[in-house]
Amino acid sequence: xxxxAIRLVVNGRARELAVxxxxxxxxxxxxxxGLTGTKVGCDxxxxxxxxVLLDGxxxxxxxxxxxxxxxxxxRTVESLAPDRETLHPLQGAFVEHHGLQCGYCTPGMLMAAxxxxxxxxxxxxxxxxxxxxxxLCRCTGYQPIIESIRAGxxxxxxxxx
Amino acid sequence: MIPAPFAYSRAxxxxxxxxxxxxxxxxxxxxxxxxxxxxxxxxRLARPERLIxxxxxxxxxxxxxxxxxxxxxxxxxxxxxLLDSPAVMxxxxxxxxxxxxxxxxxxxRGTIGGAIVHxxxxxDLPAVLLALDAELVARSAERGERVVPIGDALLGPFTTxxxxxxxxxxxxxxxxSGAYGSAYxxxxxxxxxxxxxxxxxxxxxxxxxPDGAFDDVRLAVTGVGEQPYRASAAEAALAGTACDAAAVAxxxxxxxxxxxxxxxxxxxxxxxxxxAAVMATRxxxxxxxRPR
Numbered sequence: 001x002x003x004x005a006i007r008l009v010v011n012g013r014a015r016e017l018a019v020x021x022x023x024x025x026x027x028x029x030x031x032x033x034g035l036t037g038t039k040v041g042c043d044x045x046x047x048x049x050x051x052v053l054l055d056g057x058x059x060x061x062x063x064x065x066x067x068x069x070x071x072x073x074x075r076t077v078e079s080l081a082p083d084r085e086t087l088h089p090l091q092g093a094f095v096e097h098h099g100l101q102c103g104y105c106t107p108g109m110l111m112a113a114x115x116x117x118x119x120x121x122x123x124x125x126x127x128x129x130x131x132x133x134x135x136l137c138r139c140t141g142y143q144p145i146i147e148s149i150r151a152g153x154x155x156x157x158x159x160x161x
Numbered sequence: 162m163i164p165a166p167f168a169y170s171r172a173x174x175x176x177x178x179x180x181x182x183x184x185x186x187x188x189x190x191x192x193x194x195x196x197x198x199x200x201x202x203x204x205r206l207a208r209p210e211r212l213i214x215x216x217x218x219x220x221x222x223x224x225x226x227x228x229x230x231x232x233x234x235x236x237x238x239x240x241x242x243l244l245d246s247p248a249v250m251x252x253x254x255x256x257x258x259x260x261x262x263x264x265x266x267x268x269x270r271g272t273i274g275g276a277i278v279h280x281x282x283x284x285d286l287p288a289v290l291l292a293l294d295a296e297l298v299a300r301s302a303e304r305g306e307r308v309v310p311i312g313d314a315l316l317g318p319f320t321t322x323x324x325x326x327x328x329x330x331x332x333x334x335x336x337x338s339g340a341y342g343s344a345y346x347x348x349x350x351x352x353x354x355x356x357x358x359x360x361x362x363x364x365x366x367x368x369x370x371p372d373g374a375f376d377d378v379r380l381a382v383t384g385v386g387e388q389p390y391r392a393s394a395a396e397a398a399l400a401g402t403a404c405d406a407a408a409v410a411x412x413x414x415x416x417x418x419x420x421x422x423x424x425x426x427x428x429x430x431x432x433x434x435x436x437a438a439v440m441a442t443r444x445x446x447x448x449x450x451r452p453r
Contacts, residue, residue: 001166021169021212022202043162045200046352048266057241057269063199064270067169068192068216112265134264 006070010035011079019066026050026061028069029076037077037107041136048135051108052076058115060134075114077107089159090114090152099148101139108135113149121157125150164202171214175221178328179302181213186325189213193237194270196263197279221274221330224248230336236274236329241265243273251337253451254292254361254444257345258285261354274329277311282318282423283355283384287311289345290332291381291391292361298331299323308333315388341365341377344447346440347384350427356384357428358436360392360416362444364404373403380412380444385437386420394418395441404449413441 003018010033017032029035029052038061041049045063052061053075080088090110093099100106109132116123116131123131128149129142137145170185172178182189190209192198193216201207215221221237224246232248240262243249250256262285263271276286277297290311297309301324314322323329347359365377378400383389394415402408416437422430 001168004169021167022164024163044203045196045267048264051266054269058266059270060266063196063266065169065192065195065199065212067171068195068214070171115265115269130260131265134266 004067004070006067008069008071009073011074011076011082021065021067023066024062025052025054025059025064025066025069025074028066029061029074032066035076035078039104039107041104041108046134046136047105048108048112048132049105051111051135053111053115056115056118058112075111077110080110089155090117090149093152093155094145094148097148097151098144099140100145105135105137105140109137109145109149113152116149117153117156121153121160123150123153162203164199165205165208167202167209168211169214170211171216172218175218175300175328175330176302178213178215178218179300179326182328183302183326185211185213191215191278191328193272193275194239195275196267196271197275197281215328227333232334232336234273234332234334236277236331237272238274240268240271240273244268252289252293252334252343253448254289254343254345254363257447258289258347258361261285261347261349263354273332277314277332278321278323278329280315280317280319280321280388281355282386282388283350283357283359284389285345285347285356285359285383287315287389288356288359288361288381288383290334291315291389292343292345292363292379293334294379295335296333297329298333299327300330301327306330312391315390317387320388338365340367340369342448342451344444344451346443346447348436348440358385358433358440359383360437360440360444362441362448364399364445364448374401375404376400380416380441382416382420382437382441385417385422385433387423390420392416392418392420392441399445404445409442409445413438413445416441 039049041047050061189211192212221235295311343363345361347356361381363379364375378396380392395412398412417434422434424430
């Protein structure tokens with residue numbers, strides 16, 4: 001099938017590319033744009049490792065076509081520490097509170113948490129649990145992740161104050 | 162997993178979408194949020210030759226009140242937008258159901274219209290909308306608009322009464338009323354969240370009868386039969402009673418009356434039917450607790 005021209009703003013940078021209609025957004029992010037921070041875990045819309053922000057809302061990029069994202073703003077985990085030196089406060093909290101072991105689910109956890117904190121800057125644990133309902137972790141255990149998000153939200157509130 | 166190749170058309174207006182459906186309806190599928198369709202395409206259980214993307218039709222998005230007090234919800238309104246709407250959340254059973262659907266990411270993309278036309282036999286919203294007596298507004302390029310009660314629209318698993326050239330554009334809910342209590346309860350399959358058995362209950366007193374009886378009783382069941390259905394025998398048993406424990410027990414025993422109860426690896430027939438009765442009891446009891 002004919003390629004379709006799309007425009008995306010990815011982590012603040014305008015990108016133009018031509019994609020097959022069946023190309024998944026996660027393939028465009030990882031393979032066309034080389035942003036491999038976003039992971040593919042299950043490829044069936046269940047694990048949440050591929051979560052990115054699409055116009056500010058957390059979505060599973062394995063269950064969005066790249067052509068559906070035409071004209072949208074995409075934010076991936078690479079946007080959190082753009083200079084690769086200073087971690088985002090949420091990332092710092094994951095390090096501090098042992099929010100990761102293998103780290104494969106972490107980019108998705110971070111992006112899902114950012115969607116939550118944008119709506120609810122001071123989330124309680126129930127709100128955090130609900131926010132990461134669509135993100136699976138197979139090694140760390142969820143409690144340190146919940147603690148990391150709670151601490152990260154607090155650090156972000158301090159940073160904003 | 163990669164979907165089979167397909168042609169792609171993005172509609173920039175409702176008229177263009179309807180024209181595309183008229184020309185390609187036989188071999189095309191409409192995509193909005195894609196949260197049900199894309200997984201099926203990746204598994205190649207669905208292989209449409211063309212996708213008609215209506216995701217940009219902002220005219221089909223949003224919630225407004227009609228002059229007669231009914232609530233009109235655009236078919237492209239996402240679950241997340243429904244959750245943010247006080248007018249939608251005024252329906253207690255909707256408040257019960259929405260947070261249990263998918264997860265945050267699915268609710269950010271998935272739409273109310275998509276949930277209806279996908280017509281999964283175990284999805285939540287069709288049961289909720291059945292219990293609310295919702296109406297669907299469908300449009301086609303050649304025949305214009307028609308209104309279909311949701312009970313007439315759900316024909317079977319993944320099958321609706323919409324024609325190939327028709328697009329679901331709006332869902333209309335009767336005005337929420339203080340004379341009604343409602344609730345939705347489900348036993349969810351743990352991994353998917355879909356209903357093994359889910360029951361939506363609406364209990365109403367339309368003319369405040371002195372004996373406290375409910376004269377408008379609606380029970381809708383999902384996950385149990387070939388499609389979400391109204392449990393009419395159970396409704397009839399409950400109507401005219403005050404929904405005391407004995408009346409509820411009699412009614413919920415009829416909740417799968419006349420239904421071919423489904424069986425799968427998650428629940429056999431006997432268990433699923435028993436859970437339908439349990440969820441019906443819980444939904445009725447919760448509806449009784451709600452302000453009326």
